[in-house]
Amino acid sequence: MDNMEKKTPLNDLMRSTMEKIHEMVDTNTIVGQPITTPDGVTLIPISKVSFGFGAGGGDYGKAAQNAQNFGGGSGAGVKIDPVAFLVIKDGATRVLPVAVPPISTADRVIDMIPDVMDKVEKYFDKKKEKEDF
Template identity: 45%
Template sequence: MEENHPIEGLMETAMESLKAMVDVNTILGDPVETPDGNVIVPVSRVSFGFAAGGTEFQGQNDNSGGELPFGGGSGGGISLNPVAFLVVGNNEVRLLPVDNTAIYDRLVDMIPKVIDQIRGTADQKQFEI
């Protein structure tokens, strides 16, 4: 049976560490109950990256043909950004975004409707003349 290459061990260790850090409780935080009975759940965006590399070195006078010395490293990173709060209470569920881009998104979505209404009003006035 073939033995695993040392880089596989580096990658496996890093991936297991990342896996332990990121779970469903990272994306949906712990619920918090407010005095008025609402329950607030933080919602986050999680991104993570991973890199690994390695090389084998051969000495100047090493002609043994055996296993070469290995050097390598790996690393990873996580980015956690809150994006919204889920608010449950008073017989309703609301999603409150953290940033104000949701307002801009709604405005952009409304532009075609507003243009259609302006055209419709202009067409009606043209027929009245």
């Protein structure tokens, strides 16, 4: 436990790298700022953020000179992928996915199911309105 509490050049290296990652990756990176179009539609971008981090180092030379003979390095990588947009129009919210185009016919059919269900629901709503009159 004493080793973890001591301040070493490696601790400083890791701390500064993590601070830089924190600056790049925050909640605004995942859920973006709303964008409002002139016709009143609000779009909110949603992203997936992945990151990796690594650090290492070592002391070289005599024990009395460790602080002067430190060698180390750190690195990090961040990947941001757009996932979807929340589309808000006339009080209704929909998710518009940003996806790779479907490869097979089965993929296309699966992707079409939500739109088909919306159309069927609207059809039955209109039919019910006509019957009520």
